[in-house]
Amino acid sequence: QVQLVESGGGLVQAGDSLRLSCAASGRTFSSYTMGWFRQAPGKEREFVAVIRWGGGSTYYADSVQGRFTISRDNAKNTVYLQMNSLKPEDTAVYYCAADRTAALRTTPRAYDYWGQGTQVTVSS
Secondary structure (H helix, E strand, O other): OOEEEEEOOEEEEOOOOEEEEEEEEOOOHHHOEEEEEEEOOOOOOEEEEEEOOOOOOEEEOOOOOOOEEEEEEOOOOEEEEEEOOOOHHHOEEEEEEEEOOOOOOOOHHHOOEEOOOEEEEEEO
């Protein structure tokens, strides 16, 4: 069992940066692949980024490639999402999720555990 708690969201202006954190409980955190997803009002939950348990492999959605960076600190049981050059279209609730497999998967239903989400609002 893994419990996930996101933090770091807020209201920012276009062009600003934010860093989201996802703190995980459970001694097996380091064995999980971790993903970030987001969901805007009236839209489906969409993939943002994923990082394999060892941290050496990552994958990003085209919409955030070059602007967002996912990282993890297994000693702190935490995964991060550094978001730079934010745009109004990045506005959404951001969720972290844990996948028991080593695959870099992009579909929400592939993930086993979810956090409660943190709101990110980017004004123009």
